[in-house]
Amino acid sequence: MIVHTWTLENYTKFFSHYAYWHTLLQSSLFVGIASALTVGLTFPFAYFVATKVRPERRLVWIVLAVLPFWTSYLIRVFAWMNLLGEAGAINHLLIDVGAPGAPFGLFGDNKDGIVITFVYLMFPLSFLTSYITIERMNPAMLEAAADLGGKPWQALVRITLPVARMGLIAGFIFCFISMMGDYVTPQLIGGTEGFLYSTLITNQFGSSIQWGFGAALALIFAVAVFVLLLVMKAASGGTQEVGEYTRAYSERRAPFLRLYSVFFLCFLYMPIVVLVLLAFNSSSSIGFPIRGITTHWFAGVFEDPLLIESLETSLVVAVTAVGTSVVLGTLAAIQLSRSRGRWRSLNLGILTIPLFLPPLLLGLAIIIGLNAIGIERGLWTILLGHVLLTLPIVTLMVVIRLEGLDRNQELAAADLGARPLQALLRVSVPQAAPGIIAAALIAFAVSMDEFILTYLVTGTNATLPLYIFGALRFSLSPSIAALSVLLLGFSFVLVICGLIVATTGSRRNRRNAGVAVTAVPMG
């Protein structure tokens, strides 16, 4: 499979065949449009929450907006399949009413379905990046613009957008990277066979078995990712972190913006409503119309031995990976929160890179590496992958929490006779505990939900998401919907617990922690 000699042959192959680089360009364009749409549709919503909602209600809005994303990634896709898929509810509806040319098409085939699903899946990335920059803006700047004669739209174009550009660009790039690396959604929604670059890459490791070429394709992608991240870094700066939106500033009403935001929330909850409907639908095949109400499917969930087994695997993986990450991540965070300067940024950079890399690339890197040293894939390769994914999350969250603490407290402890270790264990760590617990909960949720990387690095073991994926492809039973609803309820409880834990303690930490909890990118 792999020829162990240095060669550029795979790269020449890529650039000399029109079909290959054309796929890259075509994908980039498609994903670029989808990302721009995501950012464009999300921005008004983020703007509304950051500037028009009263400060004390803002966390509620954020949690409401991001909560749907703590459901399994596959389940969200599944819900959209039922809405937009080639046999989905909307196409049924269009055919029923005799709409010509259903499914509706902008990109041909069913690509608009993918775009809508992508917009939905990537919403939190773009929402939180926009939200954070808008909220940090000094609101008096907009007043100053109005005061100097700028009408609202002029203030938007000349002040808000330029100042918030960092968040917009970051949102765009995160969306772009995540979408480029997603090979599952297009496969499940359908309509993009041979169209997207991610599918091209995974095909080399799957049916085509051309690892060398696949690796070359992945490397080209990785280079593109780094270039994008550098672009983002270059575009940063220019934001002034002064002031917060206080009550006095948010009083001007914005009825259209509010209406839009409420509709947007509805859009976010639509798939969840669909799921719940399907789970209680008594029709024996999954899908619409609703024939009656039953709880039969919930009972059926736990009768499937494969499901039980995959759930066990998932729990083992999650507990072990999260345990490892919490120990290593906390230690790293303690060190990081004390270091300064270049060393710190370097370490933070290295630690957080896995957060920005698409799991597709991480997964491929792991299997290529393991293959090179001749190790079989198995349970522990999944573990390794999950530690890689959860470690940066834990480290970052604990660093944020530790740095939110007043450094003088440890100095005070030292002044009162505590040795450095004592000061750490008795003053800082207890205060960071809520952050650590919240980080563990979130890491747990991420691990339980991970599919893209797990699918690549697994041997014969199936985690719950792998089971669901299989079930989605081969045996569509309403039990899947019931299982989804159960998982959904479980995630909601987990996230709300994490939120409560993370926001207890200092008032200053409150909103930051709230954002951090909801901010962890999912997928």
Added chain:
Amino acid sequence: MRELRKVEMENALECRNLRKQYPGQSSYALGDADRGVSVDVKQGELFALLGPSGCGKTTTLRIVGGFAEPDDGEVVINGEEVTSLPPYGRRTNTVFQSYALFPHMRVGANVGFGLKMGGVGKAEREARVRAVLEQVGLADFERRRVTELSGGQQQRAALARAMVNEPAILLLDEPLGALDLKLRREMQDELVRLKGRTKMTFVHVTHDQEEACAIADRIAIMDRGHIIQVDTPVALYREPRTSYVAEFINIGTVVRGRAQRSADWIEVEGENVRIEGRPPAWLNGHADVAAVLPHSRARIDPSDADEIAGSCGMVGVIDRVTFTGSVFEIVARTEEGFEVRAEMSEDDTSSWIRPGTSARIWWPNKDILFVKDSNAGTSGQQRWTTEV
């Protein structure tokens, strides 16, 4: 005579009966259920709104600037009713407390923003920006980034950005609050100089009474959403109307008690102390009266000195003697339980004045001020309340 002046000098700003309550708050930020806030600012005046935080001064400024809409009342600028006009529709410009400079623009672009919005052509804009930057002492700063400026320079840039549009009223929201003392003094002088040059009307919000006195032509003192007194700085010190004003600008020690009066004489009798003097004419008809013992008029004698006719005094122990940089301030705690202060020049202080010695502190009756007691009916800062 009075009518004629009014025609000649139309008010630059008239606030009529303003009332404001922020959503979700039970108390009014400005005015109350019974009455709103009204105030007139004359053409070319430097008018200060002075009060502690939460007194409504910033709310007033925001309503004048168009950033907040009053629940009730009107704002009239140069005779034109502008209450519901947006900020970009009225001829006011604001220097914000946080400066609110646009971080993505250079100093020149910041200052020229208002002109650009107003459709002023590039050549004229540049000339005016240069001129105003020179005026505020930032010549040659056009190409600088705002993030490169020091606090004082940012303040000047913000001032230039507001001034360049030649607003009918320039609003200043505690613009000197973030500066150190020396810089603040400099900027105060500069504001007064600018005002002299431009003939613009200034409305200045501050919680610093020294700053207000140093620069303002007239001061409105605010408390809990109401304007208590509007006067020139000198008049405020010479004739405060309420005990709140006397305490806020730190004129003297307030003595509350039961008042007894004849036509031109008044006695305020607190616990163990009786203050008497001549009440101002406007005080007639007010039931709750308090006496103010001005720090600047206090005399100090050894405690065994004879009482001087036509004076009121108390005996107490000197608590501390501080040198404020210009005068000595002697703080004494009297047997009656008051903390009284006497300000003395260096020449007037004798060597016996030191902490721990007892002294008699007294005021000639003519120097004692009588004011309305703003704490009547509520519990005051002092232990004495009127028993009406």
